[in-house]
Amino acid sequence: MSEGNAVAVCWPRSAADVAAAVRIARRHGRPFVARGSGTGLAGGATPLDDALVIVTTQMNRILDVDPQARVAWVEPGVLNLDLSRAVAHLGLHYAPDPSSQQACTIGGNVATNAGGPHCLASGVTSAHVLAVDVVLADGTDSCLGGLGPDEPGYDLRGCFVGSEGTMGIATRVAVRLTPNPPAVATMLCAFDSIDAAAAAVTGTIAGGVLPAALEMMDARITAAVEDFVGAGYPRDAEAVLLVEVDGLAGGVAAQVDAVREIANGHGAVSVRVAADDAERALLWKGRKSAFGAIARIAPDYYLHDAVVPRTRLVEVLRGVYDIADAHRLVTMNVFHAGDGNLHPLIVFDRREPGVWDRVYAAGNEILTMCIAAGGVLTGEHGVGVEKRDLMPLLFSADDLDAQARLRDAFDPDGAANPLKVLPRGSRCGELQRVPEGAWI
């Protein structure tokens, strides 16, 4: 919902081009912002302060694949799904799978530390990045991390992943490739209440079952998806869980039984196991089309990304609907339930007078509630500009000061993607400003 202003946009083809672009921006006293496909949901790549926008989509080569070591070196503009497709014949894939994986770039994934449904068991992007060649804010190159298991000193690779372009620009990334599991089962569990579905999620994790993916969709989402792609979701359920388990045959069979038992114990109306790959693919197509399907319902939506402890899902989800109702708004929920990563969508039409104030207020109330329940502001989308001023809800002035100092260590002049992630006043001694509409 935020718009920016760029002084210029460039499309480098090499790391040397990126470094040159950074130096040119600096010489002219301009900040710079890296951009991939622009699929980010937190405004992280929106240029502010008349920045130079450096778009990495032309750097889209897969440079090297080592099937023995299960490592690929890629340029930052390689699309997430293209990488998995390119290594599929080796029985490998790249595990993080954001819903936008057909369009988003590996460089953008590194910047946001992107997640996805299958990050429940396998971890988000940081767990899959071994090394990153970067151009720092002063235009110099560095390699952070390495192909060995450990590097001496501080984990600068770990700092860089998820730093949302504020520590430099990735120009080459070494990612870990994951062997395809020998067995997979995808299940669809339908419930006649949202509470029951949420309780089944909590029960699954509490029962010691850690599926490869555990997604929840409410009836408003499944109806939209059915109209859009016809994924075979039941139209009479209030909520469904899409559960995938993978691994060795015995473990998969045991997990299918466990999930079925837990779902039935929470009053599941039906539990269906996909019979073949085609049915599996269709179930996933529905999930990954959810955000596109929403366009059929309302012209605009506002999406949050909070995470709460899995033990609090029932009450928090109930609260999401209650808050939306209180603001006369419609919320729809499709999210990574297994790791407690909510994606409450508020759908609206921006032409309706005053609606934006209500959307904003409801969003803030939802985030407050999530943090009060022991949660965090963002699980995989990033802070960007959108959640920047909400950071004091989670972090004290001292916490933010430490983060600001870390950022300054990478970029003392604040030239890399300024005005993102940290609110003004994060540095000790700067004026502290409480975001409008927030409470501390």
Add this chain to the structure above:
Amino acid sequence: MDLTDGIEVLATAVATADAVVPVGARTHWEVGNPPGAALEIRAPAGIAAYEPDDLTVTVGAGTSFADLDAALAESGQECPLDPRDRTATVGGVVASGLSGIRRLRHGPLRDQVLEVRYVDGDGRLVKGGGPTVKNVTGYDLPRLFVGSLGTLGVLVQLTLRCRPRPEATRWLRSDTPVDRYRAAAALSDGTRTWIRLEGTAADVDAQSDGLTEADAPALPEGAHRGRISIAPGRLPALGADLDRVAGVRWLAEVGVGTVHVAGDHASMLDEARRAAHGHGGWLLREAGGNGIDGFGRPMPNDELMRRVKGAFDPAGKFSPGRLPL
């Protein structure tokens, strides 16, 4: 319970000292370079919060791994930190950055830490990360503290990811290289390979086919110990070179690239280090090796690391000398 309550005494001591070194059980004391003279600070111990149904646990940094493991075992869970010595403190394990031998399946130590709370040089209690299993809110301070060797602040409390203990586990041996899907560990001494399987009993049985059941292999022992980090593909060539170093005992983590080495003379570490350098790796001194540098090579990106160190510890009071920055 919040173990950071009543932290004021510790914080005041840190704030007023010129030099501070966090101390746990001293099981990792010789990792890297020895610190200079400094006030020794101990972090609180105990389980602050354990949510078995959420697979997370929050502990004082001074909690021993043995105590943590016992608490988790009651709910059939574990944190696969696997320190060599179970009396090691959780804070010490995290600060040393040494991942356990089940890294092949469970990932590096840096992926297990969700939130850190530490006392900075001004005595302020600072939080990084968050308590949930998934979180990208703000910069990744937890990963920065893993392996920081006490040079950025005094860790006082950590939140870790837990996981269900496997139904069945088994060590197996083979005289030829073996690969098993999602093996928890694969260790090799150059001739024999040991595989650790974890999972359902049926899967472990099926995966055991063709292998000999064995005891867990012991990590090399000796007065002088270190660990090599190398790209996993270079392990066979490195192993051949290590075999030429008289008296060096070694065990490699196949697929990971960690090689545990030990010897009876400090010079053996030096020779093993030379072999590692020959294959693009490096050797971290873990114990003994008197007179031998802890790292044996300059820090990569040392200028940037110095700025990071300065950002967290502008007075340079934490564990002076531990890292060559």
